[in-house]
Amino acid sequence: MSEMIPALDWQAIFVAPWTTDFSIYGWIFLMGFLVCAACGLAGNYLILRRMALVGDAISHSVLPGLAIAFLAANAWTNRQASGEGIDLAVEPSGHGISYGFAIFMGALIAGVLTTLMIEIIHTRTRIKQDAAIGITFSTLFAFGVVLISVYADKVDLDADCVLHGEIAFVSIQPFFTIGAYQLAPSPVIRMGCVTFLTLGLMVVFYKELLVSSFDPGLASSMGINATFVHYALMCWLSVIVVSAFEAVGAILVIAMLILPGATASMLTTRFPIVLVLSLLHAAASSVLGLHLAIWLNSSTAGCMVVAGAGIFCVAWVFSPSQGILQNWLKRRRNSKRLTGGEIGTETVGES
Amino acid sequence: MLLSGLEQLNNMLHPSFMVQEKDKIPRIETTPPPANLWTKGLAVEDIPLEIHDLTVAYHHKPVLYGIDLAVPPGKLIGIIGPNGAGKSTLIKAIMGLLPTDSGWVKIFGKNNRKNLKRVGYVPQRESVDWDFPVSVMDVVLMGRYGKLGLFKRPGKEDRDIASACLEKVKMMPYADRQIANLSGGQQQRVFLARALAQESDLYFMDEPFAGVDAATESSIIGLLHELRQKGKTILVVHHDLPTARNYFDMLVLLNMRLVDFGPTEEVFTYEKLQKTYGGRLTILSEVAEAVRQNKG
Ligand SMILES: Nc1ncnc2c1ncn2[C@@H]1O[C@H](COP(=O)(O)OP(=O)(O)OP(=O)(O)O)[C@@H](O)[C@H]1O
Ligand SMILES: [Mg+2]
Numbered sequence: 001m002s003e004m005i006p007a008l009d010w011q012a013i014f015v016a017p018w019t020t021d022f023s024i025y026g027w028i029f030l031m032g033f034l035v036c037a038a039c040g041l042a043g044n045y046l047i048l049r050r051m052a053l054v055g056d057a058i059s060h061s062v063l064p065g066l067a068i069a070f071l072a073a074n075a076w077t078n079r080q081a082s083g084e085g086i087d088l089a090v091e092p093s094g095h096g097i098s099y100g101f102a103i104f105m106g107a108l109i110a111g112v113l114t115t116l117m118i119e120i121i122h123t124r125t126r127i128k129q130d131a132a133i134g135i136t137f138s139t140l141f142a143f144g145v146v147l148i149s150v151y152a153d154k155v156d157l158d159a160d161c162v163l164h165g166e167i168a169f170v171s172i173q174p175f176f177t178i179g180a181y182q183l184a185p186s187p188v189i190r191m192g193c194v195t196f197l198t199l200g201l202m203v204v205f206y207k208e209l210l211v212s213s214f215d216p217g218l219a220s221s222m223g224i225n226a227t228f229v230h231y232a233l234m235c236w237l238s239v240i241v242v243s244a245f246e247a248v249g250a251i252l253v254i255a256m257l258i259l260p261g262a263t264a265s266m267l268t269t270r271f272p273i274v275l276v277l278s279l280l281h282a283a284a285s286s287v288l289g290l291h292l293a294i295w296l297n298s299s300t301a302g303c304m305v306v307a308g309a310g311i312f313c314v315a316w317v318f319s320p321s322q323g324i325l326q327n328w329l330k331r332r333r334n335s336k337r338l339t340g341g342e343i344g345t346e347t348v349g350e351s
Numbered sequence: 352m353l354l355s356g357l358e359q360l361n362n363m364l365h366p367s368f369m370v371q372e373k374d375k376i377p378r379i380e381t382t383p384p385p386a387n388l389w390t391k392g393l394a395v396e397d398i399p400l401e402i403h404d405l406t407v408a409y410h411h412k413p414v415l416y417g418i419d420l421a422v423p424p425g426k427l428i429g430i431i432g433p434n435g436a437g438k439s440t441l442i443k444a445i446m447g448l449l450p451t452d453s454g455w456v457k458i459f460g461k462n463n464r465k466n467l468k469r470v471g472y473v474p475q476r477e478s479v480d481w482d483f484p485v486s487v488m489d490v491v492l493m494g495r496y497g498k499l500g501l502f503k504r505p506g507k508e509d510r511d512i513a514s515a516c517l518e519k520v521k522m523m524p525y526a527d528r529q530i531a532n533l534s535g536g537q538q539q540r541v542f543l544a545r546a547l548a549q550e551s552d553l554y555f556m557d558e559p560f561a562g563v564d565a566a567t568e569s570s571i572i573g574l575l576h577e578l579r580q581k582g583k584t585i586l587v588v589h590h591d592l593p594t595a596r597n598y599f600d601m602l603v604l605l606n607m608r609l610v611d612f613g614p615t616e617e618v619f620t621y622e623k624l625q626k627t628y629g630g631r632l633t634i635l636s637e638v639a640e641a642v643r644q645n646k647g
Contacts, residue, residue, distance in 0.1 A: 048483060207496050207504075214483050214493065217474045218545075220447055221467045222497035269484045269529035 006295060013295045027171040029290050031188050032252070032304050035167075035244045036282030038195040039253055040260030041202055042237050044271075044278055047261045048213045053130065054115060054234070055257035057137035058241045059250045061114040062107040063144030069106020071151060076102070104242060111238025114140060115231070167248040168293075168300045194243050201236065202275070209233070210271065252301040256282065259308040266312070266319040284311055386419035389601070389613070396460035399424050399553040399584040400445065404454035407437070407444045413452060414440050416608045422586070422601075427579045429589045429599035429615075433628050436606045438588045439475060442555045446472055458553060468497050471551035473542045473559050481531050487541050488526045491517055494548030509548075516547040519574055521567075535562035543571060547578075554578070554585040561590075572598055592624070 017025035039055075046052050114136055121132035173185040183189065202209065208229060212219035216226035245253045260278035267277055288311070289304025296303065317324045390398045400422040407415040415437045422428060430438050443449045445456050447464040456463040458470060471494075491513040492505045499505060505513075517523045520540040525533065530541065539559060546554055560568050575585055579600075586603070589595050595602065595615075602618045604610035604627040611618050611626075 048480075050480070204502060207499070208501075210485075211493050211496055214485065214490075215474065215479050217443070217446060217448055217472055217478065218493060221470050221472045221549075223467055265484055269531075270486065271484045271489070274484050 006297065008295065013291055017290060017294060024171045025290060025294075027185055027188055028167055028300060029286055031167055031170045031185075031191060031248065032286035032289065032300070033283055034188070034191040034195045035248050035252055036256045036260065036286055036304065036308070037279055038191070038198045038240045039244065039256035040278040040282045041198050041275065042233075042240055043257035043259075044261040044264070044274060045209060045213055045233055046237070046257060047265070049230075051129070052258050053133050054118065055237060055241060056254050057118065057133045058111045058114050058238055059245060059254055060137045061140030061144070062110045062238075062242060064140050064147055065106040065108070065110025065113075065144075066103055067106075067144050067147040067151070068110075069103045071147075072106070073102035107242040108235075108238050110140065111242060112231075112235050115234035115238070119230075166299070166301070167252065167304075170248075190243055194240055198236070198240060249301050251299075252304055255305040255308060256285075259285070259305070259312055263308075263312045263315045266315040266322065269321065281308065281311055386421045388421075389423045390421040393423065394460075395457070397424060398422070398457070399459060400586070401457040401460075402445070402454065403456075405441075405444060405451060405456060406453040407440055407449055408452050409440075414607060415444065417454070418609050420603065420609060420612055422584060424584050425579060425582045426584055426600045427575055427598065428584070428586045428601045428603060429595045430586055430603045430605060431589055431592065431595055431627065432605035432610075436627075438605055439557055441605065442472075442557055442586075442588065445555065446470065469552045471546040471549040471554040473546045473554070473556040475557045476535065476539055476542065476561060481533075481538060483530060485530060486526065487517065487522060487528050487530060487533070488513060490530060490541055491544045491548050494545035497549060512550070513544070513548050516544040517541075519547060520544045521570070536564055536567055539563050540567065540571070543574070547574070552583055554583060556585065556587045558588050558590065568594075595619070 017029075043052075043055065046054055117136045117140075118129065118132045121127055121135060122129045127135070170185055170187055173187050175182040176184055176186040176189045184192075208219070208224050211222065212224055212226040212229040219226045219229070241253055241257075260281040261274065263281045264274040264277035268274055285304050285308035288307035290300065292298070292307055293300040293303035316322075318326075320326055386401075386403065390401070395401075398421055400420070402418050402420040405415060405418040406413050414435075418441065430441070432438055440449065444451055445458075445463060447467060458466040488510075492509060494516070495505050495509040495513065499509070514523065514526070517526055520543050522537065522540050522544060525537065525541075530538065533541065539562060543556075543559060546556070559571065563571065575587070575598075578585055587599070589598070596619050599615050601613060602615050603612045604618060604623055606627050606629065611623050
């Protein structure tokens with residue numbers, strides 16, 4: 001048993017990441033937080049709109065987008081002539097800005113296409129949204145797999161690698177430099193921009209997003225085009241998903257679209273507080289996940305998700321409105337009151 | 352007695368029943384009055400709602416055919432017709448929520464989509480997700496969003512207006528409740544408060560009395576009369592025929608086509624209702640009774 005669980009070395013697990021090894025773990029934590037925060041914020045709207053699985057769908061169906069963009073970029077620069085394979089998943093930014101950009105655009109277009117296809121299937125037919133999601137992403141994913149296997153000699157793109165990028169490598173990525181000053185690893189910079197833009201857009205368009213999620217009819221009576229808001233949200237979701245999982249893999253992205261919002265909704269029924277709590281959840285699961293990963297010497301992204309799920313469970317137990325503990329207390333209190341002979345005499349309505 | 356008869360009516364007009372019947376029954380021949388009958392002499396920008404040749408289809412078959420309608424200001428108007436008659440569709444089309452196949456809709460003389468800011472809307476209660484993490488107050492404040500510009504947050508004035516509207520529908524004690532923890536009738540009243548907070552000139556309400564108790568219904572009707580007194584125009588989808596006669600100044604009779612539109616006394620006749628409800632009205636002596644009272 002003792003070999004199965006590594007020793008809990010306080011110094012190595014909890015202190016070193018923030019002191020001696022900060023130059024490595026600091027970036028990993030920051031990257032984890034940025035991804036979780038962007039996903040969590042956007043995910044709140046997915047949960048509200050009952051589209052929690054759309055993020056899942058996007059992250060699968062970008063595969064053909066990646067493959068096509070990869071082929072196109074390859075043909076464009078004609079690197080194939082020199083026989084040089086390119087391992088996208090491990091070293092995406094190692095081949096200059098044009099490659100990175102082409103691949104980002106490919107994935108983004110695929111993401112937007114996914115949401116369009118889902119929308120078209122479920123508005124033009126009797127097929128419900130969940131089934132439409134199932135059809136769309138499995139088809140696109142399969143298409144991507146076919147593409148990759150057909151062009152296996154030209155595309156050195158491992159489907160598994162794309163979906164499971166590793167956040168732990170963040171600190172060894174090339175740094176973004178201003179003059180001679182090394183600012184931060186470029187994936188962190190990129191994700192930072194995406195996260196801050198997400199936050200900014202959500203603050204600026206708070207009203208529009210809220211009302212068009214709750215009641216599209218009311219929204220359009222205010223001159224807010226609810227359909228436009230929907231597609232804008234989906235496009236932005238694609239941006240977040242694509243930029244996040246290039247660096248951290250799909251596991252963290254998919255889980256963190258839902259976990260922060262779900263946890264927050266356990267604890268409050270006010271939407272602004274939901275948003276703040278989902279940010280807190282993002283921070284907490286990144287920290288806890290990081291320590292867990294160091295302790296277990298395991299996948300960082302995986303541990304962050306496990307930590308996030310752990311926080312969700314804690315919130316479930318202690319939730320003031322729907323918590324396990326609260327329910328138990330309430331039932332005990334009520335049964336006491338009834339056996340004590342207190343029978344409700346209140347009535348409703350104005351007298 | 353009256354109620355049970357109407358329940359029967361409702362059962363008879365159940366949508367599945369309608370679908371089969373509609374294919375057999377020849378299209379209702381209607382000769383509605385000229386569209387501008389009730390708005391003659393008014394300037395275009397004073398006509399709250401003008402519809403010309405509106406046709407709407409969901410898939411292939413239209414559910415609304417060539418609707419022509421012009422509504423005078425300051426009236427409380429009922430929209431009645433059987434299930435599936437296209438009442439909700441009509442409202443959604445006016446609100447620009449559905450694509451139309453032909454015709455146009457004008458609100459106060461302008462294209463409907465350009466002038467929706469002057470319109471308040473109470474959707475059918477089932478059309479929103481009541482688990483949404485917002486409080487009663489938040490929902491009513493949404494009614495103020497249209498008056499605020501981009502970037503602006505509702506201020507104290509908006510809160511005061513929202514509180515006053517909640518007070519009017521007697522929902523102020525519930526202001527901080529999450530909307531999931533409300534009864535159906537209370538949810539309906541929240542929607543009404545939100546519409547009031549919009550301070551619009553033209554209102555559309557889709558079955559605002561569904562699931563509302565009699566006392567609340569009459570207090571809401573009081574509110575609607577108050578709004579009408581202020582010159583607002585209110586169109587209400589309503590299912591209960593006997594009360595429709597008492598509540599509304601004018602009635603729109605709808606069954607895929609416009610059967611008739613006019614003052615309640617003129618339109619609420621046995622013959623016209625029968626046309627609207629496709630002949631099945633004969634069975635319901637209670638409604639015939641109501642019509643007789645209308646004449647007397
Ligand atoms: N989203 C939709 N897709 C396809 N057909 C629809 C849709 N909504 C309504 N319909 C059809 O359009 C017709 C009119 O529906 P509508 O909801 O306008 O009726 P209604 O008069 O409001 O009925 P009710 O009294 O039941 O509310 C019906 O035949 C209905 O089956
Ligand atoms: Mg309806």
